[in-house]
Amino acid sequence: MSQPLHVVLGASGAAGREVVKALKERNEEVRAASRSKEFEDIETVPADLRYLAQAEESVSGADYVYLCAGLPYDTKVWEKEWPLIMNNVITACEKTEARLIFLDNIYMYGPPPLRLPFSEEHPQKPSSRKGKVRKKIADALMLAHRTGRVRAVIGRSADFYGPGVEKSILYISFLERMLKNKNPQFIGKDPKLSRTFAYTPDIGRALRTLALDEDTYGKVWHLPVSEPVTMVNAAAEFNRVLGTDRKVKTIPRKMFSAAGAFSSDLREVKEMLYQYDHPYIMSTAQFHARFPDFQAVTFREGAREMAHSFMEEKAITAK
Structure with a gap:
């Protein structure tokens, strides 16, 4: 057969x-x-x-x-x-x-x-x-x-994150900026609100x-997700790998709206901002009840692997 x-x-x-x-x-x-x-x-x-x-x-x-x-x-x-x-x-x-x-x-x-x-x-x-x-x-x-x-x-x-994942808020607004010695930026109202990510x-x-x-x-x-984390937590995990101390900066909503007038990408994101203005935590209880032996990667491990993948690509050495 x-x-x-x-x-x-x-x-x-x-x-x-x-x-x-x-x-x-x-x-x-x-x-x-x-x-x-x-x-x-x-x-x-x-x-x-x-x-x-x-x-x-x-x-x-x-x-x-x-x-x-x-x-x-x-x-x-x-x-x-x-x-x-x-x-x-x-x-x-x-x-x-x-x-x-x-x-x-x-x-x-x-x-x-x-x-x-x-x-x-x-x-x-x-x-x-x-x-x-x-x-x-x-x-x-x-x-x-x-x-x-x-x-x-x-x-x-x-939302995705992981090795080589460029189309992710954790890369576009966080890791990519941090690799350029810039502070990560958050488009929501409060970077201390929790959310889940998928590795x-x-x-x-x-x-x-x-x-x-x-x-x-x-x-x-x-599908399986990380434990809930805040965007402050996310920045801390990338800082841990990079040996930096970058702080999360929140983009004022007025500035975001004004920039959207000139950027099609920002206009497309605008209708999805509700995902970042409230906690956004997904239940995976049904999946894990069916597959109790499936172990999802912790956010710390996933963030480390994501950071290392881009550091290797850009030949950057952790401090």
Whole structure:
């Protein structure tokens, strides 16, 4: 009997590459689908999931398909392209009879402030357009499961951090600035509010775990997170590794709003500021009840590995 084939869509992204690593650790047969990167030791295929033919080609013969793809952080792009991508991937998986494992985020929960710690059962009345998109595509996938088109499972993740993760608030506003001898900046109201983060190697292992358990399908699962930390804690952990003493500076909301008039990136972040104005702690009780032996990395260890990855890349030595 041939070995099951696992296809990772968006394999070159922060989470996708960790799914690839987690599968290789178990010696699974893996195919990487990516628009931008070639993997030397496994089959790699180009895939633009906006096109059904490419989606079908990328998952041909697959037994398990992990949808870890990302899009530019642009609301109009999300509204146009995410429903198209989800429909194409569902159709492709239906054709090849592959199980579909979707890496989701937590934007659909609302209204803010959320009930803490928020679980998979939290009301879904998103206050943002991006959150409405995420709810729409997750609902479409669960409908496809209920109607028998595909066997699907959703893993929802908190904000990423980890080795080489550049699209993270902990890199863009914190670590990157600290490596340049600048103070970290926080876009919320209070850097002493607690929140949970998801370590990307944990996400890779968790998605593999969900995929290989038949009883997880048809459900939504919150993926493992760190213990709750404040942004002051986060800066302290990076300071510990770098041998520095940088303090968190809060960006005044008026200044943020003014800068948004000139920066599309800041305008896109503005509707998501509610995540930083209140504690934002995700419950993973359901996942750990099902998989009690799964150990998530502590924030201290994760921050250290993240910092070392960028220090190595930039040839910086800790003081």
